Amino acid sequence: MEKVLNGAEEIRFEGNKVGILISHGFTGTTQSIKPLAEAYARGGYTVYCPRLKGHGTTPEDMETTSYQDWIASVESAYEWLLERCKKVFVVGLSMGGTLALYMASQYKRIAGVIPINAAIDIPALANRTDAEGRFIAAIGSDIKDPETVELAYERTPVRSIGELVSLMDKVKQRLDEIHCPILIFVSDEDHVVPPHNSEVIFESVFSEHKELIHLENSYHVATLDQDKEMIMERSLEFFEMYTNTK
Incomplete structure (x- = not known):
């Protein structure tokens, strides 16, 4: 077993009967979310942020x-959330948003989904799957706030990029399976995932209730950046709105 980095551990809060599943992104950790x-825990919700397998340890892992x-x-x-909650929402940053979209397409019981700078097509990264060597430079910590740093790998495994591309392709084909309410956050300037990804997601899902919110003061890791308070406020409003429905 690889040693988990300090700050990369899974996060759990037990609260009320509404569960929130939050996923971090590719090469990232739970520190980002x-x-x-x-x-969400202060709002009384039951929250689970898993550490994605192979993350928060070493690039070799x-x-x-x-x-x-x-997945x-x-x-x-x-x-884990279903055992404790009557409703579950899914939230995710970057590839975590991709995973959240997968979950919403696969599990119809999910009450709503919030992708944040979610990835379904990153041409610049996809072109690196045949890069020489096992690793390329890091892609983490794309943050506008100069005082904030993301806990993420300092190298990116080339093999893992191929896995990410496969996941993005899979989810892109399943977007029309998403019918639950969706709240999409997109940074206007993002140096990792092209903002157009969120536009495609918005146009492709079959959700009756959908909204796209632009973040003007954040780069890719918006959950740690200068719009994080707005993300918190708007997502809490979203949970409250769709918790009080059937």
Whole structure:
């Protein structure tokens, strides 16, 4: 077993009968979504942020995992929430948003989904799957706030990029399976995931209730950036709105 980095551990809060599953992103950790988790817990919700398999340890550990392993990580968290909650919402940053979209397409009981700078097509990264060597430079910590740093890998396994591309392709084909309410956050300037991804998601889902919110003061890791308070406020409003429905 690889040692988990300090700050990369899974996060759980037991609260009321409404569960919130939050997923971090590719090469990232739960540190990137901890402010959201804490805000939701203060709101009384039951929260689970799993550590995706192969993340929060070493790039060599991540290299041995597949996108199916990452799906299994969020599915396990979903089962934990279902045992305690009557309703479950899914939230995710970057690839975590991709996983959240997968969950919403797969599990019709999910009450709503909030993707934040979710990835379904990253041409610049997809072109690196045949890069020479096992690792390329890090993609983490794309944050506008100069005082904030993301806890993420300093190298990206090339093999894992191929797994991410496979996951994005899979989810892109399933967007029309999403019918639950959706609240999409997108940074206007993002140096990792092209903002157009969120526009495609908005146009492709079959949700009757859908909204796209632009973030003007954040880069990719918006959950740690200068719009994080707005993300907290708007998502809490979303949970309240769709908790009080049937």
